[in-house]
Each structure stands twice: as C-alpha cells, then as structure tokens.
Amino acid sequence: MKNLYILILILLTNVAFAQTDFKRIEKDINYLSSDKLKGRFPGTKQELKAADYIIKSFKKSGLKPKGDENSYLQAFPFKVSKNPHATDDEMVSKGYAHNVVGYLDNGAKYTIVIGAHYDHLGLGLGGNSLDANPENKIHNGADDNASGTAGVMELARYFATNNVKENHNFLFICFSAEEEGLLGSKYFTNNPSIVLNDVSFMINMDMIGRLNDSTKKIIISGVGTSPTWSSVLSNHQNNIIKYKADSAGMGPSDHASFYLKNIPALHFYTGTHTDYHKPSDDAHKIINLGEAYVLNFIVNIVNDADKVEKLGFTPTKTNNASSSSTSFKVTLGVIPDYAFDGKGLRLDGVSEGKAAQKAGLKQGDVIIMMDDLAIENIQDYMKGLSKFTKGQTVQLKVNRDGKELILPATF
Ligand SMILES: [Zn+2]
Known part of the structure; x- marks a missing residue:
C-alpha cells in the first residue's frame, strides 16, 4: 500500500510537498517513540529528553522561547503518585512536568495556537493502559502522540521558514500530562504566556499517524466552535483528505482546555486502532506519508483561517461519545x-x-x-x-x- 502513496507522491510532487516532509516526520516519530524514551511519562528524565528534542527543533526553526523565564519549558506541578514504581533515576523533576512552548512573532495583534501532547503512558504503571498486563512494558505511543508532536514541529518549521509573513503570530506548544487528564493544557490556559484573549483559534493534533490507506478519512472535532470553520472546511472538500466533521468543542484531548476558555478549537484525528494505549503502538505502524497529507491539509485550513482577523466563538453541545465522564x-x-x-x-x-x-x-x-x-x-x-x-x-x-x-x- 505504501507504493500507492509513492505513486501519488510522484504524481503530485511539488504541489503537495512544498509544505511538509514525510521523511522528517518519520525521523521525529522514530526518535520520540523509541525505547530510549520509555514512553515519555510526565515528570521523568525521559519526558525531559523528549522536551529537549522538541526544543532543538523549535530553535532550528527560529522560534522564540515562550515558557518560564525566557526558556522553552513551562513547568507545572505533577504528582507522580500514579506511577508508584518509578525509580528515583527516572524521577528527576521532583513533582513537575513540562510543557514546551515556542513563539513565532509576526508582529500581529492576534495569535494562532498549534498544539499536541507529547507525553504518553511510560511503563504502563499509571492505570491508563489497555494491555492485559501492562506493568513495566514500554508504551511507546508512536501514534499517541509522537505523531501529533512531530506534526507541531513540522508545522513550526513550515510557518517559520516559508518566507511568508502571516496575519497572525503563532504559538507552538507540546503539552505534557495529557494522558493524566489534560493537565498540561489546563495549566497553560490558566497560566498563559501570551494574552489568551488575543488567541484567534487553536489547532490540536492527537493521533494523526494512521491515515487509512483506502478511505483517506480523518475526523475533525470542534467544527461548531466557530461559524468560520464550516466555510473554511468546505473549501477543501476536494482535497486528497476526506473528513468527518464533529461539532463538539469538548472532547478527550487538549483542545477542550482551549474550548473551555471560549477559544475556537479544532482537533485532528486519523481514528483509533487495536494498538491504542497498548505497548504495540509502535513507529513502524505509522503511515508517515499519510501524516504529511494530513499536515498539508491543516496548513491549508490554517492559511484560510489566517485571513480572518479573529475567529468568532460559538459554544457547542457536548458530545457524550467523547466525554470521558x-x-x-x-x-x-x-x-x-x-x-x-x-x-x-x-x-x-x-x-x-x-x-x-x-x-x-x-x-x-x-x-x-x-x-x-x-x-x-x-x-x-x-x-x-x-x-x-x-x-x-x-x-x-x-x-x-x-x-x-x-x-x-x-x-
Ligand atoms: Zn493522545
């Protein structure tokens, strides 16, 4: 099936791939979901290793630090009581987890936030694994959510190096402790390093690495959070990517934290699979070229929404299927x-x-x-x-x- 993608790639060449590069996406996902990072549990040495990797990429793209005290890290309290077996060696941050925050200053009044969580289930000790015997198995989280993290890095590269000055500034943020209850995004929206009122909209990517070969269909949630979304999305109906729209702004990922602050937010998702929250969510199962298509689609959506000065917000009905309560x-x-x-x-x-x-x-x-x-x-x-x-x-x-x-x- 990968051959099919390569064929499409050859047919489209520059048109589709002026924007994102699936080889870089592959490299980023391979590193973040490697055994070395032990499943990126919040507050561990491996969480900071992953953060370091993201920071290097943000720096290379030319993003400015927008975390604590002129750094890219935003620390927030995180008790590790849920991971009682973690060794001292793993726990270096003594009760803190870290968001990674970079800023592209276009001298604009309003800002677009692009985010994804980079933490995952670590060694399966926190109770969120769906494996029958999860303890001490590395949960690599390639799709969930090395894929979204690679997406943030790739979109940062694109918007920071495309020689176009967009109408908005951009804040790129990788959240920690999402799996423990959206803790990183909640902390950021309660302790923002930019004026939250000046955020036009938020884009969240959580699990975008398993684009179905034949249907090429993604799920976009939050379409009801602004009247702008349906018109912007309908302009891209005939793109390679097909989508199913879900209006709800509330959902089990970080866009919900922004929605709760009355910020229009979209969540992109390629769907669930049998490896979800299991040690088998590995890098070799990622469709890297498919992710590049998803990211190009997001670039087009963001570029269209960038033409609107500040998106209007509309509350949505809560979708029971996605509420974790x-x-x-x-x-x-x-x-x-x-x-x-x-x-x-x-x-x-x-x-x-x-x-x-x-x-x-x-x-x-x-x-x-x-x-x-x-x-x-x-x-x-x-x-x-x-x-x-x-x-x-x-x-x-x-x-x-x-x-x-x-x-x-x-x-
Ligand atoms: Zn996730």
Whole structure:
C-alpha cells in the first residue's frame, strides 16, 4: 500500500510537498517513540529528553522561547503518585512536568495556537493502559502522540521558514500530562504566556499517524466552535483528505482546555486502532506519508483561517461519545469506527477474549440494535451500554456484508 502513496507522491510532487516532509516526520516519530524514551511519562528524565528534542527543533526553526523565564519549558506541578514504581533515576523533576512552548512573532495583534501532547503512558504503571498486563512494558505511543508532536514541529518549521509573513503570530506548544487528564493544557490556559484573549483559534493534533490507506478519512472535532470553520472546511472538500466533521468543542484531548476558555478549537484525528494505549503502538505502524497529507491539509485550513482577523466563538453541545465522564459497568470489547457515516456502530476491530469476540463479532460488522434499542450512532451505543451489568446477555443485531444476524453477547 505504501507504493500507492509513492505513486501519488510522484504524481503530485511539488504541489503537495512544498509544505511538509514525510521523511522528517518519520525521523521525529522514530526518535520520540523509541525505547530510549520509555514512553515519555510526565515528570521523568525521559519526558525531559523528549522536551529537549522538541526544543532543538523549535530553535532550528527560529522560534522564540515562550515558557518560564525566557526558556522553552513551562513547568507545572505533577504528582507522580500514579506511577508508584518509578525509580528515583527516572524521577528527576521532583513533582513537575513540562510543557514546551515556542513563539513565532509576526508582529500581529492576534495569535494562532498549534498544539499536541507529547507525553504518553511510560511503563504502563499509571492505570491508563489497555494491555492485559501492562506493568513495566514500554508504551511507546508512536501514534499517541509522537505523531501529533512531530506534526507541531513540522508545522513550526513550515510557518517559520516559508518566507511568508502571516496575519497572525503563532504559538507552538507540546503539552505534557495529557494522558493524566489534560493537565498540561489546563495549566497553560490558566497560566498563559501570551494574552489568551488575543488567541484567534487553536489547532490540536492527537493521533494523526494512521491515515487509512483506502478511505483517506480523518475526523475533525470542534467544527461548531466557530461559524468560520464550516466555510473554511468546505473549501477543501476536494482535497486528497476526506473528513468527518464533529461539532463538539469538548472532547478527550487538549483542545477542550482551549474550548473551555471560549477559544475556537479544532482537533485532528486519523481514528483509533487495536494498538491504542497498548505497548504495540509502535513507529513502524505509522503511515508517515499519510501524516504529511494530513499536515498539508491543516496548513491549508490554517492559511484560510489566517485571513480572518479573529475567529468568532460559538459554544457547542457536548458530545457524550467523547466525554470521558461517562462510566460503564460493562464493556463489549469493540473498537468503534469513529469515521463511519452510515447508520449503526461499525467496528474497526474486536478485542481478544472480550464479550464481542466471544459472541462472534468481527471487524466490519455494523451493530444496528441492542435488544430493542435501535443503534443509529455511537451515542446510542453508549446509551445502550449504560443499561447493562456484568453477567447480562444482550441480543445484538448486526449487519454483516448486507446480511442481518442476531448474536447474543454476554457481558
Ligand atoms: Zn493522545
């Protein structure tokens, strides 16, 4: 499949790749998700190693430091109690984690923020891993979120070295402790190093490294946070990248911290997969050329939105599917296809040994009913799940290649 990309690359040559370089993206992701960095847990030596790497890149691009005391680092309190087994050797920062902040001063009144979290689950000791036995396995987090971090570095290079003076300044920021509850972005928006009121909009990238070969479809959340977004996005409908728009400004990543400060924010995402929050989220599974396409798409969106002096903000309805506050007593063990547009819940995969697999569900199945509840979308599915407790059996009506099946699944 990579050959297909190379073919497209040859066909498009300069047009698509005047902007970002997939070889550099690959190099950055390979380093950040290497075993050397031990999964980039906040507050560790390896977190600072990753920060150092980002700082070198920001410096090379000519960004100014915009962290604490004329440095690129913004320290914030982070208790490591969730990672009780970390050795002293790993814990050098004594209760602090660090955002990395660089600034491109275009002498403008308003600023565009481009960000991504660079932390991940470390050695799997913090309770966020989905591996059956996560302890002391390195969670490399190549897609989550070395991919977004490489995206910030690449977009910083692009906007700082393109010999164009945009209408806005740019703040490039890599957040830490996102996985522990958006801590870095919350800290920054409560202790900003620029005037938050002068931020026109925020772009967040969290997991942009797994662009599907055939559909080339991404998910863009936050489209309802400004009236400008739908018009800007509709100008790029015919780009190589297809997208599914989600209006919600609230969501389980750092754009939510900006949305809560009434700043229009978009989140870019290539979708989930079976390696999500597992030690197997590795660099060799990243589609680097696909990420370059996503970044070029973002460049086009940012350039269009740069023409608007300051984006207007609109609040959005909270999307229950993405709010992390929902809790369930049971799980089916399925990976939903968030990019699916049709009726029902399409499965990107099923987890080993969980209820769905035992019931015979397969990748590509579309769940259309749970008992007598019609499932039209992921919200319906969440609603359905919340009704069950362990040991109960649900009759799942599933559409498989156009045929309807009833599969009983026991939680
Ligand atoms: Zn993430």
